[in-house]
Amino acid sequence: MSRTIGILHPGAMGVSVAASAKNSGNTVYWAGEGRSATTHQRAEDVGLVDAGSLADLCQQCEVILSVCPPAAAEQVAQDVIATEFSGLYLDANAIAPQRAERIGQAMAEAGITFVDGGIIGGPAWEPGRTWLYLSGQSAPEIAACFASGPLETSIVSEQIGQASALKMVFAAYSKGTTALLAAIVATAESLGVREALNAQWSRGGSTFAEETEQRVRRVTAKAWRFEGEMHEIAATLAGAGLPDGFHLAAAEVYSRMADFKDAPETPELAAVLQALLESD
Incomplete structure (x- = not known):
């Protein structure tokens, strides 16, 4: 069944989610009011319909998908509630389960059907690479919006908060260890033993040293x-x-790399280490 779906917002991840919804036969809208030229181009590239304002988006759409930075998740939800939207709302943000439960409660009080979600993987342009985990009684309705992929879906349970919990414990390792490695390499640089550390990591033909350098350099694009x-x-x-x-320490590590956002190319390791070691 084709549905009218709104995406908040078509960033690098959000636009791929929107594209999968569109690929599955739905009409997908976004709210272009006040957004950057880059975001406008991104939305245009995948054929999203610009509803203009958030209020107009919520009036036209049956389903709203929230894909935004974690710190903005509750405000985006409150903004949607303020429009008197009464449809189906997915929060697919990287948030703690407690926060998902709070948003779900606020949505329920406003008469909005809420589904909790968590995305594992990068932007969803290839099948089998990115998974949207869902929890809540209406999770099957959200899964149906992406039936043709390439975004994959999996329902965790009917309990709000469990999809977010899965996302959190998965990212605790995958992204937490990247921050740890960045801190280790920067510390080794500061103490003058980075070459010796790389030599130890490379014993037995291991490529761990090279892999670590690439991991620390590449994460700068998303550190913010x-x-x-x-x-x-x-x-x-x-x-x-x-x-x-x-x-909390990992958050500080990423904070020190946040200025690499929108860098035209991946920075050299020396620049990353300098940023890590020059705290305010």
């Missing part, structure tokens, strides 16, 4: 976004009764 995600993971661990300090 991962900072907020680390705070959400810290809150997730704290909510489970575990220490939150590691991921």
